[in-house]
Amino acid sequence: MAAAGNSKKGVQDGHRARKRFGQNFLVDYGVIDRILGAIPGDGPVIEIGPGLGALTVPLAQRGNRVVAIELDRDVIRHLRVKLDAEGVGRQVELVGQDALRLDLDALCEAQGLTPPLTLVGNLPYNIATALITRLLQQSTRIHDMVFMVQREVGNRLAAGPNDSAYGRLSVLTAMHAEVEHLFDVPPEAFNPPPKVESSVIRITPRAEPLVPxxxxxxxxxxxxxxxxxxxxxxxxxxxxxxxxxxxxxxxxxxxxxxxxxxxxxxxxxxxxxxxxx
Structure with a gap:
């Protein structure tokens, strides 16, 4: 997620959003505050897709240690500058990695983290479903996940029987976790604005899966x-x-x-x- 910056369409702090990475930078401070309110405590947080720091910076400022997973090396370069300028560079570890290959055990060992973990992020729409599915396979390492996703995906994740959005994804997610819809986010909260509505959801893994x-x-x-x-x-x-x-x-x-x-x-x-x- 990225903080407000250059008003030129698709540009934040000198970085142009890249379509191939599914980048849409969050610029609405009201939405940012609501997401922060949904993330409990001041413990370590793994952020997936930090963008240019819209959530990273305030998390670090309130005392959370942030381990941010980012694939775009240009974003990492810009974010390092921003974190240092905000005085929170030591609170944030930037890991250049594809989130779809994220191994939580390896990450915990490398970063000295102790599960269960809190994960947050504005997930690129083109990988959200695959990423959540992968993370649920590692659910014993996770306390909860607060993610922004395409509203259609959020509806499918949270749907129950006889709901029009209920399908394979709903069932396989519910097997491992409870999903709570927190609130919707309009396109104008981003730069560049996506063509779809978004939702913020909380995914809480079950102590035991519903299927052995x-x-x-x-x-x-x-x-x-x-x-x-x-x-x-x-x-x-x-x-x-x-x-x-x-x-x-x-x-x-x-x-x-x-x-x-x-x-x-x-x-x-x-x-x-x-x-x-």
Whole structure:
């Protein structure tokens, strides 16, 4: 996230936002304050995509140690200058790395951090889903995550059964974590303004996943098949995996669509799969 600066479209503190990195710099101080209020305490924070420091600087100023993950070396160069100018350079460690390859165990060892961790960030829309999915695979190392994402993605992450946004992503996220929608952010809060609305969400990993680890691979296979074609019924979508009679024997109506099922129902069906599936 980046602080307010040059008003020229797409330019902040001398850096032009790069489309290939999905950069949209946050410039609305009211939004920044609301995000800060959603991040509890003064402990260490891992920030993904710090931009030019809109959130990095105030976090460091209030006493948080910030480990910022940034791929764009030009952004890193500009941010180092800004952090030093603000007098918080020693509070922030800049790590030049692709967030999609982030290994929290390795990061903790390198930076002397002790899990569970708080992660924050304005996630590039083109990697948000893949990144959150990767981080949830490391959920035992995470206390919570406060992220800005495209509103459509936020809705899908937070959706429950019978919600129009409920789908594969909703189910596989809910297996590992609870998702809370905090507030929406309009395009004009950014420079350059994105073409979509954004949402700030909190993702809190569960102490224990709702699906035992040994069963998660089959569960994901089942859920992926069930949502393969949203308009089709379980009878049709699950036909390659099981007959309608097996669905009925599980106590589930095969004429239902996948968005009507909760996690226990999906798990019941997953347990009916051939182990070799």
């Amino acid at each position: 680890p040994a069963e998660q691979a089959r569960f994901e296979t089942l859920v992926t098949a069930a949502f393969a074609q949203r308009r089709k019924t379980l009878r049709n979508n699950l036909k390659p995996l099981m007959p309608a009679s097996t669905i009925e024997a599980s106590g589930i109506d095969p004429s239902l669509r996948a968005q009507a099922l909760d996690i226990p129902a999906f798990l019941t069906l997953a347990r009916r799969l051939d182990p070799s599936s």
